[in-house]
Amino acid sequence: MLPTPKQEPDVQCSWWEKGAASVASPFGANGVELGKNFTSNGVRGNYHVFAEGIDFSRPVRVVVRLHGDGAREYDVADGLTACLADQANRHNAINVVPKSPDTVGSVTWWEDIPRNREWLGALLQQEIYPRFGLSAQDSVWMGYSGGAEMITYGILPRNSEWIGQSATMVGGGGAPHEVAVQPSAAQRENLELAWVVGLNDDGRDGTFNALGNARAGAEFYRSIGFARVQEAYPAGYDHVSVPQIKILDQRLSGEAISLG
Template identity: 35%
Template structure:
């Protein structure tokens, strides 16, 4: 437990649009392998309306040493079928993943032990379901009890959480935090997060005897507030101990805050202009998934953007044309951290592979940036239009000085940047020249 404007005014010829993705069928104990782990999940999808946006509710149960102790292993029982009925009211699939943990000794089967690996498995499952079935990432609800609540707040909401584009979380009987492992986007920081804990859910209420869900929930909520989350709430439930929660009822109250599912449009009505042309020319739905909305203005230099279900966003501007950015990659994550089009500007090419990494170029007015990634160095940007970037290109790009290991940073009299082959390049403001030295 512990732990718009159209991207082009020219009308495109009519092209048969890909059909909307089919919904999953209800099924139990389905096997899924991802990120080097294998486990199962239940999915409930009866009675949903495909003409409206289909969201998803994920429920993560608490720790156990025997499957008889938890109703996540009783998919046809009253608890999970009632939870599925509540999800259906909001046109949402219910998915109940089972922790990949198989060790019943010690703390038993948990989500929070091996949290990084379990988080990778969950994110792989989530990405597959969202892509395969066209689920609306802006209508995602996370719910967890006890150890599942801890896993939500320590891992899923704190690390590589860019797949969350809207919705919220119901956090029951736990939910502490060590802070963010990955800087959250504005969409993640605006999620509706509610901690619910019983007034008697204190030390001695559960195992280990020293752990207090009440104190943990208060600490977790305070940390999320400090980390910039703007819609958090902690509710203390009088008289309840750790085993007394009406979990389905509490989740239902959280889901009730979601607006009704909006009607969806066919892909043919959402795809337009230059974004549509590049999308169809470079793989269409098989590569990018279905559009999640119409084009929307960015508010920067007349640009627009459009999201797609396979974790990518197309950007268009009059100067750069239409190109995609993939989220969940080193480059996509770094682009988001650099403040998107307000930082590096708009993409001028799609992400391209290198022998030992990848790169993508961006333009912001006359400034040109190359985001370049390798497993050893991570992702950093070289300002190609600057003095250091110009010299780096003349030296052979990554084959000369190597991959950047920092962004440009200020030094006395100029700026500097470090590279993986041991070079430090310095641009001198007084002369406009660049010098390099072993760092």
């Protein structure tokens, strides 16, 4: 008998409604801006920014979080997305949550990678980093399911320099056919790559085999010289129940992923 899947806490994190931000910041009310528009080369998309209590007198990081297929996390901003943002802000990290500019069928990152990648790169390099005096070197990436696939198929093979400190692939992150632009020696040595997938997330229900994809992705990037590859495949979790809030906390704290 299979173990009962553990569940991500079903909580609401509408914390921006509870009062003013504790530290003055150049953001909207309580450091939150939802549904902002950004257009690059005729491609229009949207994004959220969460920055409650960010102290710009201290080192600031940027968490770039890519949603899964369908973009439900983006659309329901006071659920998991806001809980993740709260965790990022506690680590003095701005949380940027872009929505793929995909306009055909279900919203995904991976169905038109070149178009979506160009828009995402422009958003970060032309809007986010200049606005807040940051750079790609300050970035920590996290992708879930299709968002994890975007990182391993779309970003790392061609623009690994966009990821400054680490990338965490949750519920996916397969191996590309090739790397179009080779990462530098420094990136291979220093960039932290982590895959986190529940052992039950193996396609047993006839859908996406995230476990197989993640194992292949981790092995591929290890084989081309990335020295800091971490894998975590905890028992009792499936595609929707992996505790992403805890994972982000551990990644931002510099801890090894432990979900026992």
